[in-house]
Amino acid sequence: MKRxxxxxxxxxAAVSMHAATAVLIVNKTTKQTITGFGAACCDGAMxxxxxxTSPVILLYGPSSKIGLNIMRMEISPSFNGDxxxxxxxxxxxGCVPSARxxxxxxxxxxxxxxxxxxxxxxxxxxxxxKSDSQGNQRGKLREDCYDKFFPWLNSYLxxxxxxxxxxxxxxxxxxxDWWVDYSGCLYDPQDIVNLVKxxxxxxxxxxxxxxxxxxxxxxxxxxxxxxxxxxxxxxREQIDIVAGHLYGHxxxxxxxxxxxxxxxYGKEVWMTEHSVxxxxxxxxxxxENLIFAEELNECMMAGCTGYIYWYMRxxxxxxxxxxxxxxxxxxxxxLLPRAYVMSHFAKHVTGSTRLTTARDMTSxxxxxxxxxxxxxxxxxxxxxIDTIGTDYxxxxxxxxxxxxxxxxxxxxxxxxxxxxxxxxxxxxxxxVIAVDMPARSLNTYIxxxxxxxxxxxxxxxxxxxxxxxxxxxLGRRFDNPDQLHPGIYITGGKKVLIK
Numbered sequence: 119m120k121r122x123x124x125x126x127x128x129x130x131a132a133v134s135m136h137a138a139t140a141v142l143i144v145n146k147t148t149k150q151t152i153t154g155f156g157a158a159c160c161d162g163a164m165x166x167x168x169x170x171t172s173p174v175i176l177l178y179g180p181s182s183k184i185g186l187n188i189m190r191m192e193i194s195p196s197f198n199g200d201x202x203x204x205x206x207x208x209x210x211x212g213c214v215p216s217a218r219x220x221x222x223x224x225x226x227x228x229x230x231x232x233x234x235x236x237x238x239x240x241x242x243x244x245x246x247x248k249s250d251s252q253g254n255q256r257g258k259l260r261e262d263c264y265d266k267f268f269p270w271l272n273s274y275l276x277x278x279x280x281x282x283x284x285x286x287x288x289x290x291x292x293x294x295d296w297w298v299d300y301s302g303c304l305y306d307p308q309d310i311v312n313l314v315k316x317x318x319x320x321x322x323x324x325x326x327x328x329x330x331x332x333x334x335x336x337x338x339x340x341x342x343x344x345x346x347x348x349x350x351x352x353x354r355e356q357i358d359i360v361a362g363h364l365y366g367h368x369x370x371x372x373x374x375x376x377x378x379x380x381x382x383y384g385k386e387v388w389m390t391e392h393s394v395x396x397x398x399x400x401x402x403x404x405x406e407n408l409i410f411a412e413e414l415n416e417c418m419m420a421g422c423t424g425y426i427y428w429y430m431r432x433x434x435x436x437x438x439x440x441x442x443x444x445x446x447x448x449x450x451x452x453l454l455p456r457a458y459v460m461s462h463f464a465k466h467v468t469g470s471t472r473l474t475t476a477r478d479m480t481s482x483x484x485x486x487x488x489x490x491x492x493x494x495x496x497x498x499x500x501x502x503i504d505t506i507g508t509d510y511x512x513x514x515x516x517x518x519x520x521x522x523x524x525x526x527x528x529x530x531x532x533x534x535x536x537x538x539x540x541x542x543x544x545x546x547x548x549x550v551i552a553v554d555m556p557a558r559s560l561n562t563y564i565x566x567x568x569x570x571x572x573x574x575x576x577x578x579x580x581x582x583x584x585x586x587x588x589x590x591x592l593g594r595r596f597d598n599p600d601q602l603h604p605g606i607y608i609t610g611g612k613k614v615l616i617k
Contacts, residue, residue, distance in 0.1 A: 137511045140555070141478035144491040144500065146517040149472040152492070153386060153423045154226065155414075155464040156188030157430040159213045172451040173430040173437045174216045179223030184436070184457050185465035189213075189220045190390060190426050193229040193274050193288070195236060195244035195301065210277050217283045228287035229278075230335060230390070232301035234270060238263035239303060246302030256297060258304045264313055268320035275326045287359060288321070289332035289390070290314070296337045310334050311346050311353055318356035330358035335390050338366045339373040348379035359424075360385050364392040369416040377421030388424035389417050395434040401444050402434055404531045404558065407459050408505045411560045414463050415488050415501055418472055427460070436460065447531075458528060458536040462501065462562045466526075470494035473517070487555075500563040502555050510555040519547035520565035528560040 157177065177186045191213040217227045233244040241247045241255035248254060259267065271288050278285050290313070294305035305313070310333070321331055336343040339362030347353040347360070360380040364373065369389070377387040394410040395402050402410070417425050431437035433444040436457035440450030447454070470492035477489075487510070488503040498520060502512055523542030529535045542553060547568040555561055 137509045137554075139513060140487055140510050141513045141515065142489050142491075142500070142502070143476045143478055143515045144498070144517055145474040145476070147474045148493070149474060150381065150387070150421055150423050151471045152418065152467050152469065153388075154187040154468040155425050155427075155460060156186045156190065156226070157427045157436060158190040158192075158391065159216045159430065160190070160192040169212075169215050171216050171219055174219045176451070176453055177430060177436060177457065178220050178225055180465075182223075183453060184461045185468065186460070187220075187223075187225040187464070187468055188424055188426055189217060189225060189227045191217060191227060191229045192292075193231040193271070195231070195233045210274060211281070214278070214281045214283055217278070217285075218281075221283055226286045227283065228289065228330075228332065229271075229274060229285055230289040230292045230332070231271075231303070232292045233257070233303045234259055234263075234267055238266055238270075244301050246296075246298035246300060246304070248297045249299035252299065256304055257302065258309070259313070264317050265320070267313060268317055272320075272322045272325075275322070275329060279326070285326070285329065287330040287332050289335055289361065291334045292391075293337045293363065294334040295340070295343065305334060307342050307346050310343065311350055314347060314353045314356050315350055318353075321356075331356055332359040332361045332388070332390075333357050335361045335363055337363055339363060339376050339389070340367075341372065341376045344376040345379055348383060348385070354383055354385075358385065359388050361388040361390045364389060364413070364417075369413060369420040369422070373417065373422070374420035381421055386423040387421050388426065389422050390424075390426045391428050393428040393434065398432075398434045400433075401447055401454070401531075402456060404455070404529075405505065407456050407531065408503060408558065408560060410456060411459050411462070411503050412488050412505070414460070415490050415503060418463075418467070418490050418501075425463070455528075455531040455533075455536060459560060461537060462526060462528065462560055466494075466499055466562055466564060467492055467501070470497075470499060473498075478513075478515070496567050496569070498565045498567055500561075500565075502561040502563070504555050504557060504559050504561075507557045509557050512553050512555040512561075514551045514553060514563070516549045516551065516565070519549055519568040520544060520551065521547045521568040523551070523553075523563060523565040525553065526562040526564070527556065529556055529558060 176182065177184045194209055196209050220227055236243040238259055239257045240260055241257040243257065245252055245257065247257040275285050290310060291303055291305055294310065297304055318331060323329055333347055334343055344360050347357050362373065362376060373389065380387050394413050395406055414425060427435065429435045431439060433439050433441060433448045436454055438448045438450055438452045438454055441448055473491040473493055475489055475491050486505060490501045492499040498516060498518060500514060504510060522544055525540050525542050527538045542563065544551065553563055
């Protein structure tokens, strides 16, 4: 068929009779590379604690329907994994069965302390201290115990390895800025700087090669907890991942600001806990699940390289609990719609590098639509979210000719409406593609780039630090070339074959 070249304005006019139009421009400039997506194995996520592996079996690995590859674990304040130790309900053994499966499926597991041992703290208990029964004593790590903290983390790494789980990263503290009456520990920003600067060298990276250190995970991902670590050269050398939570602040607010310095220094940025729902007294509506999709998308736009949701199993999470009061759809150990929403990102964005995008507001709709775009080997991926009741024809202006495509579409909470796959017909390779974006929908458009296997040299990077980092096809990060095994890796948008 003879190719007909037509200008964008005329093409828009041709389709506007059938649907509103929106235009998205995808550029070649790359941003961060995405390590992956996950959830937490702690507290209500499992019952009994950690030993029911049904959630990870359903959620994790490239062959699963959802494709998660990161799991967060609680490092309890116990000195060891002894089932008879204090706080035995939260001993280190709890997460081992699930962690083994995640590791067997090529995933990443990391541990976060809710509190160091009580003997190390100012209030003598693992609890945060915010209650009358605890005398409202603010539990902090005693300065004379700073030198015990990283050896304690080493003992956790040793225990988990003895159980067959090589832990990939450890964090300093869950929500160091939040005073609680459950297990918790307060740190001022300068406390964490002092701890990392003077004692993080004690983390035993020789015995546990590849283990990475995560910053304190503040409640609202605030810069006052992240920037001081990046500004100090010694701390910057020790911290591998800057992390935080999203409570009280949208991703494009504090998190985006907190990601600036880490990105400049080639550090990863992980969102390690949040629950997204308007009301947990019911199963999330489809609109609420689209809001969750928007949070995932906005985290990527904010510079996030890893997104970890809160519980795996809860009626407002990924796996049903079986509680009848939330309706018949809440069947125990079955995938909920929110899991399928996560799969749009987990199965396709993991291991990709984000591309810059811009809306063409002269011809676009101006409606509250959200987008992001990624490159992964020879695939160009566009995510698009429409939360309103209007169908759109989305005009894509891409940086490369594409020769074929697939559309993954989710439009409602019923299983039949989730992750429906259909081909995108492209008559001849082109940079201008029109695709459907139905009302109230989550869309993943995956295009095959029309180029030679090695013709990826023209991708522009706005942060050269990322170019030294390799990701395998499961999204696992490798900073040291000596760690690479034969296979295909993605580096700054480039597909690299290691022989």
